[in-house]
Amino acid sequence: MEGKLIIFSAPSGAGKTTIVKYLLGKHPDKISFSISASTRQAREGEVDGKDYYFISKEDFLHRIAKKEFIEFEEVYSGTFYGTLRSEVHRIWAMGKQVIFDIDVEGGLHLKRKFNERALAIFVQPPSLDVLAQRLRGRGTDSEEKLHERIVKAEKELAYAERFDVILQNDDLEKACLDAEKLLLDFLNES
Numbered sequence: 001m002e003g004k005l006i007i008f009s010a011p012s013g014a015g016k017t018t019i020v021k022y023l024l025g026k027h028p029d030k031i032s033f034s035i036s037a038s039t040r041q042a043r044e045g046e047v048d049g050k051d052y053y054f055i056s057k058e059d060f061l062h063r064i065a066k067k068e069f070i071e072f073e074e075v076y077s078g079t080f081y082g083t084l085r086s087e088v089h090r091i092w093a094m095g096k097q098v099i100f101d102i103d104v105e106g107g108l109h110l111k112r113k114f115n116e117r118a119l120a121i122f123v124q125p126p127s128l129d130v131l132a133q134r135l136r137g138r139g140t141d142s143e144e145k146l147h148e149r150i151v152k153a154e155k156e157l158a159y160a161e162r163f164d165v166i167l168q169n170d171d172l173e174k175a176c177l178d179a180e181k182l183l184l185d186f187l188n189e190s
């Protein structure tokens, strides 16, 4: 059984995780979160099997070899993230549609693969400065990791035009409502 995919992509710190959580809270009957596999360390408060499937690099590479991923990437050097085929089918089997919080290349990859079954939304932060501030404020990364995230963000902003929709996030509350409308319109299409 094949359903739909709603993809939220953006540079780290643009607010996509908050938007995705808002939508999941409001429409738990319609959508479910695609839990990615990742080789990074869990942050404080993150739960294995809920935020990510935290797995070793060895396990990740083994799963690549077994073709278990629909898409995967070395998002940051030495750190892999990927969408498991089993995860997407698990959610469709529940009669729900799949919502993704995924990096820009991964998002475009899924869009190419699923075409009109997928709605690819790019979350546009107000500016690179604001993005850097948000990442610093989060206080979860070392200066070096932070720098890597900011450099990547700069590159990712150039990809916005390739998405189905650009969702402006200057005001988080408004962005959540706009995202909800996009979601419901897309789910109502046959």
Ligand code: 5GP
Binding pocket: 010, 011, 012, 036, 037, 040, 071, 072, 073, 075, 081, 082, 083, 101, 102, 103, 104, 105, 106, 107
């Ligand atoms: P974080 O470490 O902040 O949780 O995530 C880093 C980046 O990896 C974010 O942009 C996040 O959306 C992205 N990401 C999470 N899961 C996946 C995935 O399965 N595939 C890809 N390509 N990127 C992912």
